[in-house]
Amino acid sequence: MDIGVALVTSHSPGRLQGSDLVFVDHQCMFTTIDTTEITEIRTAARAGVIAIAPLVIGFAPFALVVGATIGASTYHEAGIASSWLVYGGSAQIATVRTLESGGAAMAVLAALLINTRLLVYSASLSQHWRDQPLWFRLTAAPMIVDPVWAVAEVRALQPGSPREKRAHYYGAALTLGLAWSVLVVAGVVLGSRIDTHALVVAAPLCLLFLVGQRLKDSRTAMIVIAAALGALVARGLPSGLSIFIAIIAGCVVGGSLDRRPSSEELS
Amino acid sequence: MTAWFVVICVGIGSLAFRAAPLAFAGRTASPRTSRFIKDAGAAAVAAITVASFDRAAHAGPVLPLAAAGLLGLALTLRRASMLRIVAAGTVVYLLMSAAVSHG
Numbered sequence: 298m299d300i301g302v303a304l305v306t307s308h309s310p311g312r313l314q315g316s317d318l319v320f321v322d323h324q325c326m327f328t329t330i331d332t333t334e335i336t337e338i339r340t341a342a343r344a345g346v347i348a349i350a351p352l353v354i355g356f357a358p359f360a361l362v363v364g365a366t367i368g369a370s371t372y373h374e375a376g377i378a379s380s381w382l383v384y385g386g387s388a389q390i391a392t393v394r395t396l397e398s399g400g401a402a403m404a405v406l407a408a409l410l411i412n413t414r415l416l417v418y419s420a421s422l423s424q425h426w427r428d429q430p431l432w433f434r435l436t437a438a439p440m441i442v443d444p445v446w447a448v449a450e451v452r453a454l455q456p457g458s459p460r461e462k463r464a465h466y467y468g469a470a471l472t473l474g475l476a477w478s479v480l481v482v483a484g485v486v487l488g489s490r491i492d493t494h495a496l497v498v499a500a501p502l503c504l505l506f507l508v509g510q511r512l513k514d515s516r517t518a519m520i521v522i523a524a525a526l527g528a529l530v531a532r533g534l535p536s537g538l539s540i541f542i543a544i545i546a547g548c549v550v551g552g553s554l555d556r557r558p559s560s561e562e563l564s
Numbered sequence: 565m566t567a568w569f570v571v572i573c574v575g576i577g578s579l580a581f582r583a584a585p586l587a588f589a590g591r592t593a594s595p596r597t598s599r600f601i602k603d604a605g606a607a608a609v610a611a612i613t614v615a616s617f618d619r620a621a622h623a624g625p626v627l628p629l630a631a632a633g634l635l636g637l638a639l640t641l642r643r644a645s646m647l648r649i650v651a652a653g654t655v656v657y658l659l660m661s662a663a664v665s666h667g
Contacts, residue, residue, distance in 0.1 A: 351646045375567035382575030387612060390619070392574055401570050408574040411615075414608035415581040421605040423589035424598055431587070438583035443609060450605070495658055497620045498629060502636045502653040504613035509640030511606045524607035528614035539618075540611040547607020548600060555599065 334460070341461040345468025348452070352444035352503065353476045356386075359500035360477050363389050364484015365491045370397060373485060380481045384474070385442055386500065388412045389481075391537065403535075410537020417544065418446040425453035433463050440470035447507045516554055523550035628660030 363386045367376030370393045379389045388408040395404035418441050426434055441449075448469045452462060484491060512518050527546030531539035593601070620629055632653040639649045 355646045355650045372567035375571045378568075379571045379575070382571055383578055385578065387615065387619075388574065388578065392570060396567055396570055401566050404570045405573045405577070408570075409577045409581075411612075412574070412578045412581055414612060415578060416585065417601065417604040417608045419582050420585035420601045423585040424593065424601060426586065426589050429589070434586040434589055435583060438586050439579055441582045443612060446605075447609070494624050494661070495654070497623045498632050498654055498657040499650055501613060501616040501620050501629075501633065502650045503646060504609065504616050505633070505636045505640050506646040506649050507609050508606075508613050509637075509643070511609065512641070517603075517606050520603050520606050521610040524610040525614050527607075528611040528618075532614070532618045540608070540615055543611030543614065544604050544607045547610065548603050551599070551603035551607075 337458075337461060338464040341457070341464035342468035345448070345452070345465035345470075346472045348448045348465070349444060349469035349472050352448070353473055355499060355503035355506070356444060356473075357476070357480055357499075358496035359386050359503070360480035361484040361487070361491050362386075362493045362496050362500070364481040364486075365488055365493050366390050366484075367393055367481070368485040368488035370394075372396060377482060377485060380478050383408065383412070384439070384477070385412055385415070407535050407537050410535065410541055413537070413541055414443075414544065415441055418443070422446065422449055422453070425450065428459050429463065437463075437466055437470065440474055442473070443504065443507060445470045445473055447510060451510070516551070519554060520547040520551045523547050624657075625661055625664050627664060628657045631660050632657035 363380075367373060367379075367389070370376060372393060376389070376393055379392060383389050383392060388411045391411055392404050392408045395407045399407070419438065422437075422441065423434070426437075445466075449466050452465050452469075457465075508521055512521060524543040524547030528539050528543035531542040534542070617629065617633055635656050636649050636653040639652060644652075
């Protein structure tokens with residue numbers, strides 16, 4: 298459908314006022330978007346950028362480490378492309394390192410096991426985005442990663458229209474995606490000049506903050522502890538497998554807590 | 565060529581993980597399923613955190629990392645901002661790393 302856009306001036310007849318944008322399709326149907334709605338979208342997108350900004354700064358050292366790891370490998374182009382195709386630091390590092398040590402099949406398996414958590418993040422957001430259109434859900438999907446999920450889930454629980462929530466998500470997700478890509482390339486270019494030893498602690502601390510955001514009740518705390526213990530016990534296994542086992546451990550504890558009678562029921 | 569093949573395979577798989585639940589988001593999940601998904605989210609972020617600390621432990625000294633982690637955890641529980649957590653943890657890590665290497 299061809300859509301024309303016209304800027305209507307104050308001389309326009311009828312209910313159109315000021316600088317309302319008018320979208321005109323081939324059947325001459327008119328749809329107006331009020332300037333207040335455009336302001337609303339801009340404000341929401343800006344809020345998304347502001348919400349993700351501390352996480353971008355926090356994860357910046359990790360992106361440089363990922364870039365430096367790719368730079369030190371023999372897979373520069375494919376490694377850089379993984380920033381958009383794989384888009385997840387742990388999986389990107391696992392892909393490059395396992396390719397060099399364990400072969401192609403193991404690299405695919407390790408990276409996919411690490412990224413199984415994305416299935417969980419996506420399922421979590423799908424609970425909040427039932428009223429969002431399919432086009433949004435499908436364009437939002439490729440940008441889901443730990444910090445974006447954390448920001449989107451917090452925003453989803455706050456009041457606001459679906460349009461505002463979409464703008465907020467795009468503001469946050471595109472900011473992180475752009476920054477991540479630039480920083481990974483910077484890491485590849487700078488390579489060994491980056492002191493990765495000094496930066497290596499930044500990513501775990503950022504993730505620790507994301508864990509802290511979820512510790513709102515004792516039940517969630519138990520699930521987090523169980524998952525952390527599960528990941529610790531299974532850490533000798535390939536990294537993706539340990540994450541998978543930890544998620545299962547957390548869910549099993551959550552399920553068993555639900556089955557346990559509460560103190561009110563006992564009394 | 566192998567590297568491109570691997571990256572594309574992982575990319576397609578990752579996209580499937582990201583898109584599949586959202587493609588069917590219109591369906592209403594039972595309360596039990598909703599709770600399971602919520603639990604899995606908290607467990608996933610805890611798991612990737614531990615994996616990230618484990619990876620860092622292979623790249624540098626463990627004692628400074630443990631100290632930075634404990635400080636980070638304490639600040640997290642006190643609802644400190646992310647920048648404060650990262651800054652304080654990194655400073656402790658670098659100072660202790662220097663002390664360990666000189667000691």
